[in-house]
Amino acid sequence: MTERFDPSRRTISPESGGFSQLNERSREIFRHIVESYLTYGGPVGSRQLARLLPIALSPASVRNVMQDLEELGLIYAPHISAGRLPTERGLRFFVDAMLEIGDIGQPERAQIEAQVRASSKEHAFEAVLSDAMSMLSGLTRSAGVVVTTKENARLKHVEFVRLDLDRALAVLVAADGSIENRIVQTPRDLPASALIEAGNYLNVRIAGRTLTEAKAEVEAGHAAAEAELGELTARLVAAGLASWVDTSSQGQQLIVRGQANLLENLTALEDLERIRLLFADLETQKDVIDLLSRAEGGEGVRIFIGSENKLFSLSGSSMIAAPFRDEQQRVVGVLGVIGPTRLNYARIVPMVDYTSKIISSLVHGS
Known part of the structure; x- marks a missing residue:
């Protein structure tokens, strides 16, 4: 699997700032410093690196390369006489230019x-x-x-349950099984049959849609809804849907x-x-x-x-x-x-x- 990294995330280009001038020896030493840090969390010194490298180099030669890497801002010494750790800049260069990513096991x-x-x-x-x-x-x-x-959830079912003369409970069931309840104000003269009509009207139009999509669908057909349902029932439809959208968009x-x-x-x-x-x-x-x-x-x-x-x-x-x-x-x-x-x-x-x-x-x- 080849990972697709967004080029806009690169803060260091392998081809700029002198990094393209790193020879194979410098890259190998830098890679060992980073991999040691990622594995063990601590600094690594020139003597240890000289033993780890696949090429024969003295600790003095390794120290010279480490000095060059430090001047480039890729590594640093956390303490005097300590080994070296990668800087954040060095980690970014390693991730962008040197990290080998395989497939998941x-x-x-x-x-x-x-x-x-x-x-x-x-x-x-x-x-x-x-x-x-x-x-x-x-x-x-x-x-x-x-x-x-939550507004990304796909909708499945809605119904309205009367609580008292001017309030109803709007119940929204999503396709993933989650349930949202909201209390909405209703006109005092709204008949009980209007609650059923409002639920039936919405259920035809919301199934499989997100809240945002359902709201757009209902708003687009507002005039038709008033003609089909009557003004009071259409107001209940709009109020119920708005109560969910307003909450999910917080x-x-x-x-x-x-x-x-x-x-x-x-x-x-x-x-x-x-x-x-x-x-x-x-x-x-x-x-x-x-x-x-x-x-x-x-x-x-x-x-x-x-x-x-x-x-x-x-x-x-x-x-x-x-x-x-x-x-x-x-x-x-x-x-x-x-x-x-x-x-x-x-x-x-x-x-x-x-x-x-x-x-x-x-x-x-x-």
């Missing part, structure tokens, strides 16, 4: 599909997304995140699962502080939703690293995200994982990509 592919589809048989779509993020966070040892809107909903996974394998106190800051980031729902929404524009998986975005400017975290779509290929949500910058990108990218495809197939009804 068959056992993980089967696990993702089986769990998501089993959940879809028992739960509404929102609960399916929650279960999928719990599963993805467990597989990646990161926090699973998803953002979507904003996108964010689901976060598996934050506790981020506490595993911390290597230092500063790691713990970064995770604390990341927890604070995840509490800022609007910023997380805004960041996830930026992944809607790409065709495939998007990778956001550290302070490239303001949300992670303090915690230095990364996010890997992909959109999921309806049968018309419209984006209806974005899912992904958030964790430290030393995420296993090569392993997690295909997992996120495959999960988004499975969720898309559920939205399609296939």
Whole structure:
């Protein structure tokens, strides 16, 4: 599987800034520094690199190359006399120009599909997304995140139930089994038969549509509705539909699962502080939703690293995200994982990509 990265996400071009001048030896040393960081989380020194490299180089020669890489802003020394770590700029260069991404393994592919589809048989779509993020966070040892809107749900059935003389309960059932109830004001002289008429009128027109589509359909036929139903019943139809649309359009909903996974394998106190800051980031729902929404524009998986975005400017975290779509290929949500910058990108990218495809197939009804 070849991943489709959006070129607009590149902050470092492999062909600019001197990076195209890196020879094979420099690239090999840089790759080992990054891969060591992604695996172990700590710096690597020249002596250790000299033993790891497939080519024969002295520690002194390795140090000279490391100095060149440091001047390019690709690596840095966290402490005096310490080894080197990749900078965020270096990680971006590695991800854009050097990362090799394969396909997801068959056992993980089967696990993702089986769990998501089993959940879809028992739960509404929102609960399916929650279960999928719990599963993805467990597989990646990161926090699973998803953002979507209820207005994307396909509708199945509606009815109105009288509560008292001037109020009715509007009940909306979505195709995924979720139910929304809203209280709407009704004219005091509205007959009981009008509640049934309004429900029947809507059920013919909303099945299989989203709230937005259903609202447009009803508004377009407002004059015809008044002629068919009468003014009072048509007002009830409009009021019931408006109550759902107004609520669903208040904003996108964010689901976060598996934050506790981020506490595993911390290597230092500063790691713990970064995770604390990341927890604070995840509490800022609007910023997380805004960041996830930026992944809607790409065709495939998007990778956001550290302070490239303001949300992670303090915690230095990364996010890997992909959109999921309806049968018309419209984006209806974005899912992904958030964790430290030393995420296993090569392993997690295909997992996120495959999960988004499975969720898309559920939205399609296939």
